[in-house]
Amino acid sequence: MRQEREHRLMQAVEDPDIERDDLYLLLDGAALPALQIIYQHDDEPRLEPLYRGTRHESMLECSPILYSLAGQHLMWQNRERWQSAGLLLKSAASIDELASHLRSLLSVRLPSGELAFCRFYDPALSERFFDSLTQDELSAWLGPISGVWLTTEHSEWRGFTTNQISLGRTADDEGWFSIRPEHLVHWQQQERQRFIQRLINHFSADDFHEKSAPELEAVVKQRVHEAETFGIEAEQHLLAYVELALQFPDAIDSPEARIGLTNKEEAAEHRLARIEASLLGLHG
Template structure:
C-alpha cells in the first residue's frame, strides 16, 4: 500500500469486539502494536481497550481485511506510532459542558461519524491532531473517508479530557440517537411498549443526561442501575459519588455498580 514518505497507515482495532492481538500477530510477523489504555488510568479495562497497529512492510493484514473490518478503522497520520498512540490516549475521554469526562468511542466507525457530524471543520482538525484521514474499511458503511488537515498539535495522554464539547453539540448527538437507541435500550432493559414504560424509559435517559452521562454506553449502564436499584442509587452516598467531577464517568459507574451490589447506600 503506497503512502507519502511522511505519512504512516495505521489500523485501530476495537478490543471490545475483536481479539486484536491474535488477529494482528496471526497476519503480521513484526508489527508495532499497543493498547490505548496501557499506562493510563483505564488500564484495569485493558481487555477491552482499543488496539493501535502499525503493520510491518510485509504485513498480510491488508490481504485479510475480512478478519478485522467489522471492528477496525484505518488512520493515515503524519506521525510515528509513539506520537499517535499518545494523541489517541488524550482522546479516550472528552469533557462535557458540566466539566465531567465521558468516554469518546472514536475507534468505532458509527460513533466517529456521529461525533464528527456535530463538529466544525476547525474542531475536526483540532481533534485529529496529526491524523490526515480516518477511513472506514466496510464497503456497506454509511461513511468511507473523513479528511483532516493533519497539522494540529499532537497531545499527550496526560492531557486526556482536553477536548471540550458544548451543550448544543451534545443535544445534536443525542438527536442522532433518536428512537433507534431508545428501542435498543427498552429491549435491553426488558421493558414493554406501554405508555408507562416509555415514560419511565425517557425519565431514566433524562436523569442520566442530567448527571453528565451522554454516551450510549454510559446511559445504558446508568439506566440499568437506576431501574434495578432506585432507592440505593438515590441515596446520599451515591449522589455524592455522582457529583464527583474528579472521576470519569466510567469510574463513577464502576464504583456505583460495586457499591449497589454490596447493598450500597451507606
C-alpha cells in the same frame, strides 16, 4: 463565532492504499480480539495498546490497539476479520507520537465538567461523532492525523483527508477535548431518527397495516411523537405503542384509551399492557 461545516464530512472513497508508510489501523479491543488477530497476520507487529501507561491500564485486555498497517498485505487481505471494529488513520507522526495523541482523547469532558469515555474508535459511532464537530473542533481533535477511513455495515469505505494538521497532545492531557451541550442534543436527535427508521423498516416487513411507504413513515413519526407526549419514552414501549396504533388506529384514539394512556402516574409498561388487553378483548 464557531465555523460550521455545510456538508457531511465522511464521503464514499476508494480502498485505501496500504503501501504508504503513514497508514495505521486502530482496532476496538472491546469488540474483537485485536491482539490475537494482529499476531495471526504479523509476526513482528509495530503496535501500541492505548490503555498502556494510562489510568485505564487495569482494562488493558480490552484496550484499543494502534497498529502500523503499512505494507501488511496479509492483514489487509483478511480485513473482514476487523474492518467492522476499526478505523484507518493517516499520519506522518511516529506510532509513539500518534498513540500519545490518541490517549489524550480516550476521555472527553462533558458540559457538567465530568470525564466520560469517548469510543471514537468504534466505526458505528465515528462518522456521527466527526460530522457533529465544527471545523475548528475537528482540526484540534485530529492533531497530527491527516486522514480517517472506516467501513459501513455494507462494507463500503467512507472517509476524509485534510491538510490542516497540528502537533499532537500527550497522554497527560486526557480530557482536554470538551463536549458542548449542542453535541449532546445533536446526538440525541440522531439516535431518535435512527430509532424511527428502525421502526419503519420493522413495520415495512409486515402487511397488516396496508399502507404505502410514505404513509407508513408519516404514521410512525406521528405515533412516536404522540407516545412521547404521553410519557412513553423507552424504545421497547414505543415499539409496542406504535404496533398497537397500527393494528387498532381507531380504538387507540378513543377517549377511553386516551384516558388510560395519558395517566402518567402509572408506569408506561402497565398502561400499555392494560390498553393492549382491552384492545385484544383480554379482560380479567
